[in-house]
Amino acid sequence: MTDRLPHTLRSDALDNRERILDAARALFSADGLDVPMREIARRAGVGPATLYRRFPTKQVLVAEAFADLLRACRAIVDEGCADPDPWRGFCLVIEKICELHARDRGFTEAFMSTFPGALDVAGRAYTLRSVAGLARRAKDAGHLRSDFVLDDLILILMANKGIHTGSVATQVIASRRFAGLAIQAFEACPQHAPLPPAARLASAAPDSA
Amino acid sequence: MTDRLPHTLRSDALDNRERILDAARALFSADGLDVPMREIARRAGVGPATLYRRFPTKQVLVAEAFADLLRACRAIVDEGCADPDPWRGFCLVIEKICELHARDRGFTEAFMSTFPGALDVAGRAYTLRSVAGLARRAKDAGHLRSDFVLDDLILILMANKGIHTGSVATQVIASRRFAGLAIQAFEACPQHAPLPPAARLASAAPDSA
DNA sequence: ACCTAAACGGACGGGGGCGTCCGTTACTGT
DNA sequence: ACAGTAACGGACGCCCCCGTCCGTTTAGGT
Secondary structure, three states, rough: OOOOOOOOOOOHHHHHHHHHHHHHHHHHHHHHOOOOOHHHHHOOOOOHHHHHHHEEEEEEEEHHHHHHHHHHHHHHHHHHHHOHHHHHHHHHHHHHHHHHHHHHHHHHHHHOOOOOOOOOOHHHHHHHHHHHHHHHHHOOOOOOOOOHHHHHHHHHHHHHHHHOOOHHHHHHHHHHHHHHHHHHHHEEOOOOOOOOOOOOOOOOOOOOO | OOOOOOOOOOHHHHHHHHHHHHHHHHHHHHHHHOOOOOHHHHHHOOOOHHHHHHHOHHHHHHHHHHHHHHHHHHHHHHHHHHHHHHHHHHHHHHHHHHHHHHHHHHHHHOOOOOOOOOHHHHHHHHHHHHHHHHHHHHHHHHOEOOOOOHHHHHHHHHHHHHOOOOOOOHHHHHHHHHHHHHHHHHHHOOOOOOOOOOOOOOOOOOOOO
């Protein structure tokens, strides 16, 4: 290494980085995002300085820790959009994302931007647009109620976040039940009473659905 | 006053007590339960010691601060139960309680026993039983879906808690919309797909509904 | 084997919340 | 008016978290 600026980490550094991410994922998942940085460091078997050297701010750590889970989230949306039956795809998105959030408390907080900007906004906007298209098709197929707006999905996700139980197991069960209720509410139905107006929740919503 | 143990407070003490409760209500309502005790004291214009003298623990303060709101909550349930149309009463309970929670963040946290034991369990159990009776009648009338269980109501309340927005105004709008969706999901409907099983959330539920 | 710099982590100072003690203030009843 | 005591609040010590510095260790190229 005769050159400056080594863009490659030393083997031990890389190892520690991986252990830190593992520890962060485990703790965030169980206890939410507000675990002390030092506890992550302790669990990873490194000093606080090492943690801060690798991830200068908590947001960076959160973003890196949940990068693949966020990818999984986007994959779910893509899978739903790929379904030939738009209503089935729509239901699948709700069910799977609710379950994902039920399994990981930290991810939910990160996803809902408790830490603003922790997750990339660009991808989020794109994902929202995909879901909007899916909803459009589900409406045209006559399965999704016509007064559904994208904000309703955000609303449901936010609401799902509020479900806290003791264990992850019951959390998942409760969340599944909730998703079932939500789907029921979204399904087009002849007796269809008009809903109260929706609140504007998503920042970007060019045409609402 | 020649006797010991004055069970009556001095006038200034009583005044301060009232100001503390007001400050606590205002701050809890806006920011949730985890505002620092000192900030409540500061806002009330008293020293920290006075606050701790009057309310030895935060739970006591919370319980006293939300006593009347809790009464309002019970009044809503009573009103719903008194409605000759059980389904209308049931809807009213959901709508009003959701709105109440939307208006006061601290009350929601207290109600959901983020602080365990902050609100009296006895009254809660009684209230739950009342709602159970109401649900029973709404089912018999054929308006509430038959697979509804009391835990679903808890679930909805927990979910409603998860809805956070910037202002109280949008919070209420969002919560109203959510209540509308919940009611829609609970309404008996011919196309009625079976729901995923419910999780056990309420501690006391002798016969579930 | 050796040298260099990357990497490490113990330790520090700062900030904030908590609950309590104690000297001072000011109600209240005579 | 006065005494006596309830009530007050500034200040203290404790703990936990944060982010950084610096002396030490160790990987990795020669």
